[in-house]
Amino acid sequence: MYYKIGEIKNKIISFNGFEFKVSAMKKHDGISIQIKDMNNVPLKSFHVIDLSELYIAVDAMHDVVNEWIEENTDEQDRLINLVMRW
Numbered sequence: 001m002y003y004k005i006g007e008i009k010n011k012i013i014s015f016n017g018f019e020f021k022v023s024a025m026k027k028h029d030g031i032s033i034q035i036k037d038m039n040n041v042p043l044k045s046f047h048v049i050d051l052s053e054l055y056i057a058v059d060a061m062h063d064v065v066n067e068w069i070e071e072n073t074d075e076q077d078r079l080i081n082l083v084m085r086w
Helices: 051-072 075-084
Strands: 008-015 018-027 030-036 042-048
Touching: 008 051, 018 051, 030 051, 042 051
Parallel strands: none
Antiparallel strands: 008 018, 018 030, 030 042
């Protein structure tokens, strides 16, 4: 197999202009996914065993990230991110 059991892959993602850290680890019975803010504060973890569960987890991650943005930013932060996307 390509990834080894216990191997962790990390990536920084951008969602509506805000950055978050995502990590995925291969396990014997699926993968573990965790999303954190840029201060390494965990927002949510998921255990996924197939593609349909991955789609559910991705939808849940979007909800978690939207909630974080709502609670941790103000209107000016969101406006700056819109300008930076031009």
